[in-house]
Amino acid sequence: MSRDFQGLNRRLAAAQPSATYRIIDRVAARRAEGATIISLCAGEPDFDTPAHIRQAAIAAIDAGHTRYTQVAGLRVLREAVAAKFRDENGLQADWESTLVCSGGKQVIYNALAATLNEGDEVIIPAPYWVSYPEMVQLCGGHSRIVTCGADSGFKLTAQALQSAIGADTRWLILNSPSNPTGAVYSREELRALADVLLEHPQVLVLSDDIYEHLIFDRAEFHTIAQVEPRLAERTLTMNGVSKAYAMTGWRIGFATGPRWLLEAMEKLQGQQTSGACSISQHAAVAALRGPKDFIRESREVFQRRRDFMVAMLNDTPGIRCDMPAGAFYAFADCSALIGKVSPGGRGLFSDEDAAHALLDEASVAVVPGSAFGLDGYIRIAYALDDASLHAACEAIRSFCLKTK
Incomplete structure (x- = not known):
């Protein structure tokens, strides 16, 4: 050929x-x-990567934890993930309402691939992480880019969101702190966005919180399902160990959200990559449960x-x-x-x-x-x-x- x-x-x-x-x-x-x-x-x-996390990986190898895991992740890790979402974010999560993937990027891709059909739109505030529009396009959707310039602190306003939502809107992607701008949404700003979203029950929310722990000047971090619990049933909250624990190459991302969505993402992952690296999962347990200094x-x-x-x-x-x-x-x-x-x-x-x-x-x-x-x-x-x-x-x- x-x-x-x-x-x-x-x-x-x-x-x-x-x-x-x-x-x-x-x-x-x-x-x-x-x-x-x-x-x-x-x-x-x-x-x-902190020493105690590296040592946990070595111990996992020595203990023979080098085989396939469950597609959705080791239960011990999913329990640690659920505890993280409860303790740090005030979300009502248990281990069954979590999913572990091979990096945060796979969490986002799986969510879009599991839900988008031809003609569905995804609202993406710009500036955005470079992969969001490409993932939407690969999954058959259409990106509705909403430009958010310096005058709004590079953040989506409630008015701009209201104007962007249409009959075909399926998702809104929020990233705070932001890549590339470092912008952080306050509780009040998320509250205003949540009020708009409550008027549009067909819109799912993907909250990309991967930089959660890198927030400065003693500011407090908030995520939208925490600010408005009524949105939890249609919000996928994504995080991971890569940025906070200097574990980018370990490839562990995770999420919590509605069961129907997580089950669909797990089905997709089962035919795609199966479970994340077993050694990395044990290291992630040590990260989430270990010292936070x-x-x-x-x-x-x-x-x-x-x-x-x-x-x-x-x-x-x-x-x-x-x-x-x-x-x-x-x-x-x-x-x-x-x-x-x-x-x-x-x-x-x-x-x-x-x-x-x-x-x-x-x-x-x-x-x-x-x-x-x-x-x-x-x-x-x-x-x-x-x-x-x-x-x-x-x-x-x-x-x-x-x-x-």
């Missing part, structure tokens, strides 16, 4: 690869050529990094950056650079041009805001050691000073 045979599924053929991973691939290629690159792309903590310590480090990163960016000509309230991203406005020429002579006609020029000329890798649904920005991940972050900011400042 010809290698040029075009036999792809039409939804897959129309999908775009992850913009973040495209940049990461370019970084890898430059490094392979011998270049020294400071990458501010990856959405993962730079800390090692690591979370507080890493949050303090990220807040300190945020403070000096934002200060340095705002001291850079052509860059303006609001203070993010959570996660570990700065979403910096670079629109003042658009229309200019880089130090290397590249025309900067878009934020993508600016990102590529920063990589090629300043050896700093960032992701263009257009990949997240809002042009004129760059996303900077400050999950890197202080010295590298300072060096990156100096390189960005030098680049901007020489841009004409």
Whole structure:
């Protein structure tokens, strides 16, 4: 058969690869050529997984816990997940109302794949995580993008939500703290959104809380099913161990929500990947049930990094950056650079041009805001050691000073 045979599924053929991973691939290629690159792309903590969690994984291997598990996850882990949702989020969860997947991404994909039919719409506030619209498209749905600019703190308002809901609306996706902006919804803001949603019982809610523990300035985290319990019967609350416990490669995500939805997702997972890695599941139990000092310590480090990163960016000509309230991203406005020429002579006609020029000329890798649904920005991940972050900011400042 010809290698040029075009036999792809039409939804897959129309999908775009992850913009973040495209940049990461370019970084890898430059490094392979011998270049020294400071990458501010990856959405993962730079800390090692805590020792007691690593030891739990080793103990699981030594005990022979290396075989298949139940599709929905080990009961001991599902009990720990349920306890987490009860104790930390005030949700009425038991182990049977939980599901464990191979990462938070699989939780979201399974939920959409299990529920979307042709013509169904999913409301996605922009800026958004790059995978949301692509997942919706792959699952046969249509994304209704609602732009939420700096004037609303990059957050969806009740008025904008009311205007976006239509007869075909099936889901609303909420991400707080947000990737890419670090925006955090307050209780009052979630209350206003919940009031709108109560008027539209056909709309399901996917609450992506993966950055829950990375929230700054002693602010309190809230999730929508906690704020409005009447929404719990149609809300899937997703979380995982990746960001809070520096366990991105362990691939454990989990969720709680209505039984009918979790059962459908489990059925899909049973024909797709089956249960998550057994060793990782035992490690996740240790994470959820073990000491939480690591979370507080890493949050303090990220807040300190945020403070000096934002200060340095705002001291850079052509860059303006609001203070993010959570996660570990700065979403910096670079629109003042658009229309200019880089130090290397590249025309900067878009934020993508600016990102590529920063990589090629300043050896700093960032992701263009257009990949997240809002042009004129760059996303900077400050999950890197202080010295590298300072060096990156100096390189960005030098680049901007020489841009004409």
